[in-house]
Amino acid sequence: MPLGDYKPMTADTLPLNKSGKILEILPSPLKINLMELGFLPGKKITLQHMAPSGGPMAFKMDETLLALRKSEASLIRVELI
Amino acid sequence: MAEATLSPITQTTKIAIIGNPNVGKSTIFNFLTGLNQKIGNYPGVTVDKKIGSLQINGENFEILDLPGTYSLFPNSEDEIIAHRVLNQTKLEQRPDYVLMVIDSSQLSRGLFLATQLIDLGINLAIILNMADLAEKRNIEIKTFELFKTLGVPILSTDARNLKGLDQVKTLISQRNFAKAPGFVDIRQVIPVQMLDQVREKFDLENAYQAYQLIRFGIKDKAIPSSDRAWIENLIKESGFNLEDAQLEETKIRYKKITELLTKALVKKAEPKPKSNLDAIFLHPILGYVIFVGILLLIFQTIFTWASYPMDLIDGLFAEISAWISGALPDGPLTRLLAEGVIPGIGGVVIFIPQIALLFGFLAILEDTGYMSRVVFLMDRWMRPFGLHGKSIVPLVSGIACAIPGVMAARNISNWKEKMITILVTPLMSCSARLPVYIILIGLTVPDEVVLGFVNLQALALLGLYLLGIFGVLITAFILKLVLKTSEKSFLLSELPPYRVPRWSDVGITMFEKAKTFVLEAGKVILAISIILWVLASYGPPSKMELIQQEGEARLENVFDETQIAVIEAETNALLLENSFIGIMGRAIEPVIKPLGYDWKIGIALITSFAAREVFVSTMATIYSIGGDLEDDLTIREKLDQQINSNTGEKTFNKATSFSLMVFYVFAMQCMSTLAVVKRETKGWKWPIIQTVYMSALAYVMAFITYQIFI
Numbered sequence: 001m002p003l004g005d006y007k008p009m010t011a012d013t014l015p016l017n018k019s020g021k022i023l024e025i026l027p028s029p030l031k032i033n034l035m036e037l038g039f040l041p042g043k044k045i046t047l048q049h050m051a052p053s054g055g056p057m058a059f060k061m062d063e064t065l066l067a068l069r070k071s072e073a074s075l076i077r078v079e080l081i
Numbered sequence: 082m083a084e085a086t087l088s089p090i091t092q093t094t095k096i097a098i099i100g101n102p103n104v105g106k107s108t109i110f111n112f113l114t115g116l117n118q119k120i121g122n123y124p125g126v127t128v129d130k131k132i133g134s135l136q137i138n139g140e141n142f143e144i145l146d147l148p149g150t151y152s153l154f155p156n157s158e159d160e161i162i163a164h165r166v167l168n169q170t171k172l173e174q175r176p177d178y179v180l181m182v183i184d185s186s187q188l189s190r191g192l193f194l195a196t197q198l199i200d201l202g203i204n205l206a207i208i209l210n211m212a213d214l215a216e217k218r219n220i221e222i223k224t225f226e227l228f229k230t231l232g233v234p235i236l237s238t239d240a241r242n243l244k245g246l247d248q249v250k251t252l253i254s255q256r257n258f259a260k261a262p263g264f265v266d267i268r269q270v271i272p273v274q275m276l277d278q279v280r281e282k283f284d285l286e287n288a289y290q291a292y293q294l295i296r297f298g299i300k301d302k303a304i305p306s307s308d309r310a311w312i313e314n315l316i317k318e319s320g321f322n323l324e325d326a327q328l329e330e331t332k333i334r335y336k337k338i339t340e341l342l343t344k345a346l347v348k349k350a351e352p353k354p355k356s357n358l359d360a361i362f363l364h365p366i367l368g369y370v371i372f373v374g375i376l377l378l379i380f381q382t383i384f385t386w387a388s389y390p391m392d393l394i395d396g397l398f399a400e401i402s403a404w405i406s407g408a409l410p411d412g413p414l415t416r417l418l419a420e421g422v423i424p425g426i427g428g429v430v431i432f433i434p435q436i437a438l439l440f441g442f443l444a445i446l447e448d449t450g451y452m453s454r455v456v457f458l459m460d461r462w463m464r465p466f467g468l469h470g471k472s473i474v475p476l477v478s479g480i481a482c483a484i485p486g487v488m489a490a491r492n493i494s495n496w497k498e499k500m501i502t503i504l505v506t507p508l509m510s511c512s513a514r515l516p517v518y519i520i521l522i523g524l525t526v527p528d529e530v531v532l533g534f535v536n537l538q539a540l541a542l543l544g545l546y547l548l549g550i551f552g553v554l555i556t557a558f559i560l561k562l563v564l565k566t567s568e569k570s571f572l573l574s575e576l577p578p579y580r581v582p583r584w585s586d587v588g589i590t591m592f593e594k595a596k597t598f599v600l601e602a603g604k605v606i607l608a609i610s611i612i613l614w615v616l617a618s619y620g621p622p623s624k625m626e627l628i629q630q631e632g633e634a635r636l637e638n639v640f641d642e643t644q645i646a647v648i649e650a651e652t653n654a655l656l657l658e659n660s661f662i663g664i665m666g667r668a669i670e671p672v673i674k675p676l677g678y679d680w681k682i683g684i685a686l687i688t689s690f691a692a693r694e695v696f697v698s699t700m701a702t703i704y705s706i707g708g709d710l711e712d713d714l715t716i717r718e719k720l721d722q723q724i725n726s727n728t729g730e731k732t733f734n735k736a737t738s739f740s741l742m743v744f745y746v747f748a749m750q751c752m753s754t755l756a757v758v759k760r761e762t763k764g765w766k767w768p769i770i771q772t773v774y775m776s777a778l779a780y781v782m783a784f785i786t787y788q789i790f791i
Contacts, residue, residue, distance in 0.1 A: 032324070033573055035331045036152045038190055052365040055461030056470065056572055063186060063218060065359070065576040067457045072571055 009080065011045060012057065012073035019046040020078030028075050037066060039076055093134075093141040096253060099163055099198070100182035101191055102149030103450070103577040105210045108240040109182060109249065110146040111589050118593060137254040145176060151190065153197045154327065155297055156494060165303060167201060168293050178204045178258040180249075185215035185222060185237070188346060192338045195231070196264035200289035204258040205233045208249060212239040214578065219349040226345035232261030241583055265334050267292045270326045275319050279312070292330075296323050358579050362454050372455060376477075379442045380546065381539055387434040394434075398427030417614060425610025428697055429603040433595045435512045439481035440594040441587055446477075448582040453574055460572055466554050467561025468505075469498040470572055476502070476553065479509030480546070483754045485594075486511075487761055497566035503761055504771050505557045507754050510549040510746060513693040517745050518545055520697060523717050525738040548746050552778065609695055613662065613688055620660040628655045676744065676780070677737035677787040679725050686744075693750045736790035743786040748779035 014020050022043045025031050038061060039045075048065065049058035056067050100106040111118075114133025131146035147166060148159035155161040166176065181198060183191030188209075198205050209215075209222060224235050234257050238245030251257075267289050268276060279291040298304050298312045316323065362368055406419040446452045452474060460470025468476075471493050479486035486506040493499040510518070519542075526541045619625070632652030639645055657663055658680075665687055666680035673683050689696040700720060723732035749755065749772045758768040 029569060030571055030573070032154065032327055032331065033156060033571070035328065035335075036154060036193065037573060037575075038193075038335070040332070040335055049359060049363045049457075050365075051363070051458055051461050053461060056457050058359075058363065058457060058576055062189065064190075065578075067453070067572060067574050067576055069460065069572045072573060 009078060010074045011047070011059065011068075011076040011078050012070045014045075014047040014073075014078065014080070016047055016050060019044055019081050021081050023077045023079055026075045026077060030072060030075060034072070034075065038062060038064075044081065045076070045078065093143045094178070094256070095143045095145065095176045096178045096180055097145040097147055097166060097176035098180045098182060099147045099167075099194070100149060100210075101151055101184065101187070101194065103575065104149070104182050104184040104187075104191065105240045106149065106182045107146065108583050108586055109180075109208065109210070109238070109246070110144060111586055112240065112243070112246050113250070113253075114144055116589065116592065118589075135250075135253070137250060140254065142253060150194065152194055153201070153293065155300070159492065161301075164293070164297060165301065167198070167203060168290065168297075178206070178253075178256065180206055180208060180253075180258075182208045182210050184211045185209045186211060186218050186220060188222065189335065189338050189342060192341070193334060196334060196338065197289075199231060199233065199261045200263045200265055200267065200287075201293070202260055202263075202287045202290065204260050206252055206258045207231070207233055207235045209235060209237045210240050212237050212244065213242060221347040221349055223345045223347065227341070230341050230345075231264070233259045241580070263287065263289060265289075265330065265337060267330065269333065270329045271295070272319060272321065275315065275321065278315065282311070283308075296327060359454070359576070362451065363457060368454070368458050372458060375446075375451075377543070379439075380543065383435060383438045383442075387438055390434040391431055394427065394431045398423055398430070401427075416618070417611070420618075421611045421614030422607070425607045425614075428610060428694065429599060429607060431697075432512065432516065432694060433599065435515055436481065437591040437595045439512055441591045443478060443481060444587045444590040445582045448580070448586060450577040450579050452477075453576050456572075456574060457576060464570075466557040467498065467501045467564070468557055469493050469495065469502070469570060471574075472498065472502040475506045476509050476550075479506040479511060481594075482511050482513065483507040483509065483751065484757050487754065487757045490761070495566070495568050495570045497561075497564050497568065498570055500564060500762070500767070501557050501560045503758055504560060504767065505553045507749060507751065507758075507771070507775065508549050508552040508556060508747065510546045511693075511751075513751065514545075514745050516694050516697045518542055518742055520700075520717055520720065521733065521738040521742050524721055524733045525735050545742055545746055548743065552747055556774070556778075609688055609692075610699075613699060616662040616665075617657060617660050620656070620663070624659050625656060628652060628659060675787070676783045677740045677791065679732060681723070681732070682737075682741065689750050690752065692752060693745060693748075696745070736787050739790050740783045740787035744779045744783035746779070747775055747782050749775040 009020070010026075011020060011022075022039060022041050022045060024041055025034050025039060043061055046060040047057060048060050051057070054070060056069050057073050058065050058067050059073070060066075098106055098110055110131070110133060113135050117135070118131060118133045133144045133146070135142040135144055145166070147163045150160040150163045152160070153164050153167065155164040167179070179198060181191075181195045183195060195205070195207055207227075209224070215222060222237070224237060228235050234252065236245060236248050236252060238249065240246060271288075271292055273288075275295065276288045276291045279285065279295055280288065283291070283294060285291050285294070294304075295312060295316065299309050299316070301309075362371060402419045402423045405423065406415060409415040409418070446455075455473050455477070456470040459473040463470055463472050472490070474492070475486040475489040477486075478489050483506050486509065487503050490499050490502040490506065493502060522538050522541050526538050529537045531537060531540075629652070632648065632655075635648050635652075636645060639648065658667075662684050663680065666682075666684035669683045669687065670678075670680045673686065678686070685696045685699040688699045720733050721731070724730070725732040725734075725737075755768045755772065758771060759765055762768070
């Protein structure tokens with residue numbers, strides 16, 4: 001990937017059906033909950049579904065589909081791949 | 082072997098089953114224990130304790146089904162249970178062995194919990210379940226590689242298709258569990274000195290147990306407060322950040338698991354893209370249409386399917402009563418049996434078809450993986466009302482019964498969202514309201530089909546359910562403004578793959594729920610039916626005797642049979658009016674008159690505070706007393722004949738029936754729910770608040786309804 005394309009973003013801003021590689025989980029009381037579910041740096045996540053009008057988002061990770069609210073997804077820093 | 086038969090081992094071996102949510106844990110539990118299941122309580126919390134028994138070759142095993150959890154970190158009440166059972170400081174209460182169930186297609190997440198158990202030094206065996214799913218995803222698991230590293234026995238099963246389950250039994254009977262050396266050395270993240278101090282004080286087996294106690298002991302109310310203070314002090318003195326340690330542990334553990342899986346997991350090929358049902362079920366518009374459609378289908382099915390067995394039961398108990406009063410000599414005991422006990426039992430049994438069907442459908446929704454999609458779809462629409470997407474599960478369960486609904490609310494970790502859910506769930510129209518609705522709808526709404534397929538009675542029923550939902554939303558919104566919390570609300574849940582429901586599990590759920598209802602609620606209903614019969618048969622002795630004597634005097638010199646019957650009926654009516662229950666009903670008549678009710682309905686309102694369905698059995702008792710039981714009139718026909726003494730019209734006319742239905746939509750009227758709410762909220766404050774607001778709401782809404790239709 002050319003260096004110029006590197007754009008840090010959070011998972012809630014991923015476009016539908018696009019994937020991101022997790023860079024880090026931002027500090028928050030929910031950090032441990034996200035990590036024990038397997039949201040760890042280096043993992044690939046793909047945004048597969050979005051509930052209407054700002055509802056939850058469903059990410060595919062390791063063959064599982066995980067539902068998160070937008071606010072939780074914004075704790076996951078990713079780079080678009 | 083002969084020895085074993087001579088001196089049978091009477092001691093029971095305790096085995097706990099643990100695993101992530103949706104890994105087929107309960108299928109294995111059901112296979113092992115069948116219908117030998119008991120539901121109990123853990124002290125201090127409201128999570129169901131599911132225990133089953135199993136006998137292999139004359140040996141007794143007690144199987145404990147722990148709630149699904151992702152880790153030993155106690156984030157929710159469910160997880161606290163798993164945490165507490167396995168960290169039990171009293172050795173005799175700890176399970177002897179633990180069976181860990183892992184979804185083969187989700188190995189790393191399962192191993193996260195499994196390796197924590199290994200670190201705790203638990204006698205463990207691992208079941209790699211859902212072998213079919215792993216196969217579908219072209220994953221090959223090298224079980225031996227896993228075994229080499231983990232050091233505990235590993236079995237592969239496909240519980241859904243009943244493959245490998247007999248091996249589980251063999252494993253249990255041979256006690257083929259093992260205590261393995263630790264997986265992650267916790268001394269990497271916590272100062273050794275601190276761990277040793279705790280180990281010494283509490284006489285713990287290993288460092289990981291000490292770590293669990295340091296990290297979570299201070300929040301566990303099961304631990305003596307002096308010990309908690311000691312731990313807190315230790316943490317303070319060390320100045321160590323435990324939260325960071327926990328994050329570090331998580332990282333290290335996952336890293337080691339990933340390393341292990343590079344050896345133990347072979348991905349044969351990328352799985353074929355499969356048909357994506359979520360494109361339909363999670364569709365922004367279609368998804369909701371399907372959800373409403375599924376709910377409608379369920380209600381219509383219950384309404385039609387349940388009516389056949391219900392009619393049969395209704396008729397059967399009427400016949401038994403008639404037979405008893407004909408076959409046995411007349412006397413107080415015969416009357417107690419024919420007029421109190423038998424109709425009382427009938428009033429319990431008649432709900433079994435509905436309860437079983439409702440819980441069956443809920444089990445199917447849960448088991449297919451659809452329920453978690455509903456949480457996904459509904460979260461956005463629940464939140465403005467202070468509810469969580471997960472509130473939809475208690476609320477939908479509330480359609481069957483508020484009790485499991487209120488208990489399901491424990492899955493919501495946020496206090497405020499949980500409280501609101503608990504407080505509004507009893508407003509959902511539960512199955513105990515169904516008999517009240519069905520009888521009243523049957524009396525006043527014609528059984529006609531409009532627009533070609535819509536049954537008017539079904540439409541009225543749907544209307545009542547919608548009214549309940551409306552009440553839920555309004556009340557929740559008000560509570561959202563009233564209740565305060567500083568906790569953050571969140572949604573993190575798995576959407577499991579769609580699966581065909583396991584019919585035997587659905588069957589067991591239906592059986593267990595019906596059994597619980599008959600044994601728990603049934604006792605109350607039967608007891609109240611008998612008390613009622615006594616209250617309705619006896620009154621202040623002087624007055625009752627006078628009426629009796631007057632009646633007998635009038636009967637002298639009358640020989641015409643019809644006339645005798647009329648006099649007898651009039652005497653009986655007078656007796657009932659002057660019985661203890663008549664006095665109670667009359668006492669509240671002025672209060673309920675504006676709602677269109679007479680004193681007989683007043684009696685039913687009093688008695689059905691214990692449980693709504695008592696309304697029907699009360700009606701049955703009230704109207705069969707003194708009536709001729711041999712003519713087999715069923716409850717509905719009897720109600721239709723009643724004349725309101727105040728208005729001279731049919732008691733159950735449209736206005737009164739509608740007003741009653743609306744009253745029952747909103748009123749608390751359920752002692753069992755109150756008891757559960759008391760337990761959930763740990764005090765009488767909330768159940769009392771709940772009863773007061775629901776009763777007031779019911780009164781006002783019923784009053785408005787009566788005024789509209791009169």
